[in-house]
Amino acid sequence: xxxxxxxxxxxxxxxxxxxxxxxxxxxxxxxxxxxxxxxxxxxxxxxxxxxxxxxxxxxxxxxxxxxxxxxxxxxxxxxxxxxxxxxxxxxxxxxxxxxxxxxxxxxxxxxxxxxxxxxxxxxxxxxxxxxxxxxxxxxxxxxxxxxxxxxxxxxxxxxxxxxxxxxxxxxxxxxxxxxxxxxxxxxxxxxxxxxxxxxxxxxxxxxxxxxxxxxxxxxxxxxxxxxxxxxxxxxxxxxxxxxxxxxxxxxxxxxxxxxxxxxxxxxxxxxxxxxxxxxxxxxxxxxxxxxx
Numbered sequence: 001x002x003x004x005x006x007x008x009x010x011x012x013x014x015x016x017x018x019x020x021x022x023x024x025x026x027x028x029x030x031x032x033x034x035x036x037x038x039x040x041x042x043x044x045x046x047x048x049x050x051x052x053x054x055x056x057x058x059x060x061x062x063x064x065x066x067x068x069x070x071x072x073x074x075x076x077x078x079x080x081x082x083x084x085x086x087x088x089x090x091x092x093x094x095x096x097x098x099x100x101x102x103x104x105x106x107x108x109x110x111x112x113x114x115x116x117x118x119x120x121x122x123x124x125x126x127x128x129x130x131x132x133x134x135x136x137x138x139x140x141x142x143x144x145x146x147x148x149x150x151x152x153x154x155x156x157x158x159x160x161x162x163x164x165x166x167x168x169x170x171x172x173x174x175x176x177x178x179x180x181x182x183x184x185x186x187x188x189x190x191x192x193x194x195x196x197x198x199x200x201x202x203x204x205x206x207x208x209x210x211x212x213x214x215x216x217x218x219x220x221x222x223x224x225x226x227x228x229x230x231x232x233x234x235x236x237x238x239x240x241x242x243x244x245x246x247x248x249x250x251x252x253x254x255x256x257x258x259x260x261x262x263x264x265x266x267x268x269x270x271x272x273x274x275x276x277x278x279x280x281x282x283x284x285x286x287x288x289x290x291x292x
Contacts, residue, residue, distance in 0.1 A: 015093070015149035016159045020101030023163065025146060028052065028090045038079040044102040045094055046170060047071040048134055048142060052090025053228045055083040063131050064186060065092075067229045068139060072175055074128040093142055095166070109171030116175050130175035138169040188213055189227040192220060196236050200243060200262050206232050241277045244270070248286045255282045 015023040047065065054065040058073075058080050065071050084090065097105060106113050106120075113120060119128045145162040148154050192209050209232075210217040224232045240262045247258050259270035274282050 013149075015146060016163055018156070018160070020098035020104070021163060021167075022094075022096045023145070023149075024094045024096070025149075026090075026092045026094060028084065037082045037084075039082065041073060041076045041080050043075055043096050043098065045073055045096045047073075048093045048095070048138075050091040050093065050139070050142075051229060052084075052092075053230070054090060054092075057081040057083075058127075058129060061129055063129070064190065064227065065131070066186075066227045068134050070132050070134040070138070070170070070173070072128065072130045072132070074123050076127050076129075093146070095170075105167060105171070109168070112171040112173070115173070119175060132173055132175045135169065135173075138166065141165050141169060185223045186227050188215065188220070189223050192224065192232070193235065193239075196232070197239055200240055201260070203236060203263055237273065240264075241274060244274060244282065245278070245285065248282055255286070258282070 011027045011029065013025045013027075015025055017023070047070070049065045049067055049069050049071070051067050053067070056063045056065055056071070058076060059078070063071060116130075119130055122128070141162060145159070145166060148158060148162060191213060195204055195209050195212065204212075206220060207217045210220040213220065215223075221232060224230065224235065228235055230238070244258055244262055247253055247261075248255070253261070255270075256267045259267050262270070264270035264273070271281055274285075278285060280288075
């Protein structure tokens with residue numbers, strides 16, 4: 001079963017549902033929104049990001065859901081805030097367990113319970129939110145499950161077998177300890193992003209940012225792609241356009257001045273980049289916001 005959400009920008013497809021387990025593939029193609037989206041995330045769920053990058057905030061916790069990451073959470077009491085980057089598509093699979101199926105999962109995989117005891121023992125006083133890299137075997141099994149789920153004559157037994165394999169692979173993971181190298185890489189990229197966002201009107205070059213972080217520009221480029229799925233230039237352009245969309249909708253600043261504030265060399269360059277991302281000119285966007 002497939003259906004669209006959020007003004008047809010988001011496409012959701014059911015991969016499997018049965019015995020307290022639900023797998024849903026969520027694709028987002030037209031990420032023109034620049035504002036945080038708030039939503040309630042209930043039940044025990046694993047979010048596996050296959051492409052794209054989302055920024056998720058819950059209370060005072062923030063996570064970068066980059067490609068090939070696995071985000072695990074318990075039932076959350078307040079809304080989760082999610083931010084997407086303009087023009088960047090995403091593909092995520094959400095694996096959600098009912099309370100009964102979750103208890104069964106914990107019973108079937110005692111090693112998971114043991115490895116993640118620090119997180120599980122803190123719930124429900126403190127909700128579980130944890131991020132881990134998804135191992136290649138898990139990603140491969142998930143891709144096979146997606147293909148199988150799209151087949152019109154897919155046998156329930158085959159789908160259930162792949163779901164069992166997926167759960168077994170998750171059951172082998174430990175979420176409360178992050179590989180120090182990956183943690184350092186993610187932190188380095190977040191610092192680079194902060195430097196870029198702080199000076200949109202006159203962005204620092206990649207070499208300067210890399211020097212500030214004591215790494216080579218080539219290493220920072222690799223880190224950026226690994227963590228966000230984008231090159232630094234593409235990320236900067238996405239942030240610029242996201243900020244431009246906000247300024248057009250919420251202020252009366254002239255379009256030419258917005259272009260200058262965001263570091264574009266000319267109004268023509270800004271308009272062309274904006275039209276490519278949004279399918280309309282900056283002035284058309286402002287006019288449509290004023291007419292609402």
